[in-house]
Amino acid sequence: MKTAIYQHQNIVLDNLAREQYQKIFLAGKNGELHCPTCAQKVRLLLGIHESPYFFHTQEPEIHCPDPAVTTVTEGSASFSVQNGFKLPKGRTITETPNNVELFRPSKTIEYLIPFKQVTEGCQQKRPPYLLDLAESGVVLDRSQTAAVLDTEGSVLVLAGAGSGKTRVLTVRTAFMLHDKQIDPRTIMLVTFTTKAAAEMKDRLLSYPQMKREKINQLVTGTFHSIFYRILMFHDGANWSADKLLKKEWQRDKILKEAGKEINLSEKEFAFDLALQQIGFWKNSLLMPNEVRPASEWDETAVFLYKKYEEYKLREGLFDFDDMLLGCYQLLNSSPDLLAHYQDRFQYFLIDEFQDVNKVQYELIKLLSGKHQNVCAVGDDDQAIYSFRGSDPSYLLEFEKDFPAAKLVILEQNYRSSHEIVAASTQMIAANKVRRMKRMKAQFSSGLLPLLFFPFDEEEEATMIVTDIQERISNGENPSDFAVLYRTNAGSRAIFERLASSNLPFKMDQDAESFYQRYIVRSALSFLKVSLNEDDPHALSDILPFLFLKQAVLKELKAQSILKDCSFLEALSHLKTAHAFQEKKLKKAVTLIRGLKHMSPIIAIEKIEKDLGFLDFLKKRGNESSKLEKGSDDLKDLKVAAKSFETIEALLAHSEHMSAMNKEIKKLSKHFIDAISLSTIHRAKGLEYKTVYIIGTVDGSLPHDFALEAQRNGDFTAIEEERRLFYVAMTRARNQLYISVPQQRRGKKANPSRFLAPLNKKKKTDS
Numbered sequence: 001m002k003t004a005i006y007q008h009q010n011i012v013l014d015n016l017a018r019e020q021y022q023k024i025f026l027a028g029k030n031g032e033l034h035c036p037t038c039a040q041k042v043r044l045l046l047g048i049h050e051s052p053y054f055f056h057t058q059e060p061e062i063h064c065p066d067p068a069v070t071t072v073t074e075g076s077a078s079f080s081v082q083n084g085f086k087l088p089k090g091r092t093i094t095e096t097p098n099n100v101e102l103f104r105p106s107k108t109i110e111y112l113i114p115f116k117q118v119t120e121g122c123q124q125k126r127p128p129y130l131l132d133l134a135e136s137g138v139v140l141d142r143s144q145t146a147a148v149l150d151t152e153g154s155v156l157v158l159a160g161a162g163s164g165k166t167r168v169l170t171v172r173t174a175f176m177l178h179d180k181q182i183d184p185r186t187i188m189l190v191t192f193t194t195k196a197a198a199e200m201k202d203r204l205l206s207y208p209q210m211k212r213e214k215i216n217q218l219v220t221g222t223f224h225s226i227f228y229r230i231l232m233f234h235d236g237a238n239w240s241a242d243k244l245l246k247k248e249w250q251r252d253k254i255l256k257e258a259g260k261e262i263n264l265s266e267k268e269f270a271f272d273l274a275l276q277q278i279g280f281w282k283n284s285l286l287m288p289n290e291v292r293p294a295s296e297w298d299e300t301a302v303f304l305y306k307k308y309e310e311y312k313l314r315e316g317l318f319d320f321d322d323m324l325l326g327c328y329q330l331l332n333s334s335p336d337l338l339a340h341y342q343d344r345f346q347y348f349l350i351d352e353f354q355d356v357n358k359v360q361y362e363l364i365k366l367l368s369g370k371h372q373n374v375c376a377v378g379d380d381d382q383a384i385y386s387f388r389g390s391d392p393s394y395l396l397e398f399e400k401d402f403p404a405a406k407l408v409i410l411e412q413n414y415r416s417s418h419e420i421v422a423a424s425t426q427m428i429a430a431n432k433v434r435r436m437k438r439m440k441a442q443f444s445s446g447l448l449p450l451l452f453f454p455f456d457e458e459e460e461a462t463m464i465v466t467d468i469q470e471r472i473s474n475g476e477n478p479s480d481f482a483v484l485y486r487t488n489a490g491s492r493a494i495f496e497r498l499a500s501s502n503l504p505f506k507m508d509q510d511a512e513s514f515y516q517r518y519i520v521r522s523a524l525s526f527l528k529v530s531l532n533e534d535d536p537h538a539l540s541d542i543l544p545f546l547f548l549k550q551a552v553l554k555e556l557k558a559q560s561i562l563k564d565c566s567f568l569e570a571l572s573h574l575k576t577a578h579a580f581q582e583k584k585l586k587k588a589v590t591l592i593r594g595l596k597h598m599s600p601i602i603a604i605e606k607i608e609k610d611l612g613f614l615d616f617l618k619k620r621g622n623e624s625s626k627l628e629k630g631s632d633d634l635k636d637l638k639v640a641a642k643s644f645e646t647i648e649a650l651l652a653h654s655e656h657m658s659a660m661n662k663e664i665k666k667l668s669k670h671f672i673d674a675i676s677l678s679t680i681h682r683a684k685g686l687e688y689k690t691v692y693i694i695g696t697v698d699g700s701l702p703h704d705f706a707l708e709a710q711r712n713g714d715f716t717a718i719e720e721e722r723r724l725f726y727v728a729m730t731r732a733r734n735q736l737y738i739s740v741p742q743q744r745r746g747k748k749a750n751p752s753r754f755l756a757p758l759n760k761k762k763k764t765d766s
């Protein structure tokens, strides 16, 4: 049914402006929509597969026809009459405003390489141990077998997405132990996470004739854990665990202390990004005096880097990055020790090689110098950690340092359907710096990846939750689904929609609530002060935006007692030694007071422009930061605020959502059967039956900073963004949905440029 009654007005979907859909959807959820035929309650279905329609909420569902509309004229006014409802024609909200797009149906990605069943040809001769393994269900294909059997000399295993690199690494290790009788203590098996190392050990234990004592003698773990063990062995006193700066807040505190020397306020400088940048420099073996700052922000970060290193040295502390740097320095400064370890470690197996950084690479090069037995397994198309100093060129140029290396390419994808493999292969082929691979799937599901076109972030979330709800009610499990996004900030709407549904979901532990982000919290604090002029926390939050130091808070409290006025009012009595600032503060007090009478969206615009919030961000904030601009948070807040009529309602919602964030994170640890909300980075290595990728528009994926780099002639960032999209697409086993909202952050958005190759017709199999 395409017609409904809302607030005595007639709504015809085909004429309804796009921005109204979400509002009408919510009205239906709140029981405010009625059928024009039977007057029962109806709701709007806003999903992915069908065009929107109204449906009756009562069970069993009834289906009324759309009413015939007759127009009657009484005096000068004309009315439309539908089943007894008389509606003044002038009051309809169904008229389509000019230039407003109508609902755009979803679209499959049609032009894909046709599916061909993979045939292996005649089987190569396999050693009995591999036959035993195959008997127990661990089958290897031709290239996987080659990667396992080539144990002497270096080998680069280029393993496309879902091609079974974990299987190759574990079987190779088992084969070395069993058939080659290699001493486990001479094998170093490096994984990207501790969990992956544990998983590999478990898998090894499940293989025939693998003994726990032997497996435990393998040198396995992450780069950090392995090299830290070496440091502890040789210099335990200086590297004891109690000297490790384990938590981010500990490192953050050191930087903030250092920042005070140059008057960097805690609330105004992105210390977290500076920490990330320092890690990048350290992993790239760049000491503070070797960094060439490219901007003012870099200069500040280098200053903090220098101070941070000095502090650690003074206090005898170290951080995670020092574990690698320290070991590198130790081995370089002691030829005997290096020779000892070069003898000790004769075989290196390294997973996720595309993500190694300079210090890790140099360590492996040093240690493998004598035996040159490095088995590097990775996928250059999944290199997504350059911001941490990872560099795929170590994989791309492996033969430079290991000239005798053999190359094995794993091109069978065992995870995803042909439709997903073909679409992702077609998409990633646009990257220039990569090794060519022809990924092939094992099966076709007949389900083509689907592009869908929500109006904005809100509607995107609604459409996805509607889809998941329907599928779960048809018997699918919550854990079959994942919603992936480029940055945590992009998850606000989907989080909110899921939080208000009864579906179980889990999310990354480090995903802070959108409403707790510094810029968002500060903007909301202006609203809070407007409602409660004596709220000390909110007042403290807004001080930097009025260009006042935190120390002023005490003075404000004193003034409020002396003058018997609110904390806010006290601002207008503040003596700052600058007449112009005092004048501005007086004006600010009036403006802040006025906010409470406005709608949330207008109030936020006032804060932005009239209260100088944006000026502050430009002058002092981290607008120059690569990944997260404060002004973007404000734009996101305005999108969220659109759904609320009063400031009280928006504030109550923000508190509720912040509490829900904490709660869901707590529950996430225990949920097994739950929908996953995750950044693409966190989803690496994981797989789901159905994946929804949200915000597939320029500016989000690829991220703005990559587009800007591209405009300046640097293509590395855009290629990494394309790899991120590739990682996201290849997480899906059966079904892939790509959301292309028509608006983002309140502005028209362009579909991601990464989608362009998916619209090109491919004629033949290649």
Ligand SMILES: Nc1ncnc2c1ncn2[C@@H]1O[C@H](COP(=O)(O)OP(=O)(O)OP(=O)(O)O)[C@@H](O)[C@H]1O
Binding pocket: 139, 140, 141, 144, 159, 160, 161, 162, 163, 164, 165, 166, 167, 379, 382, 414, 415, 684, 685, 686, 730
């Ligand atoms: N020869 C094989 N035959 C059948 N299934 C296989 C084979 N090799 C691997 N698989 C299965 O394929 C799936 C993907 O393997 P795995 O997770 O190891 O891939 P991956 O290369 O690490 O993927 P990605 O890099 O995309 O995260 C797993 O379920 C694995 O058991």
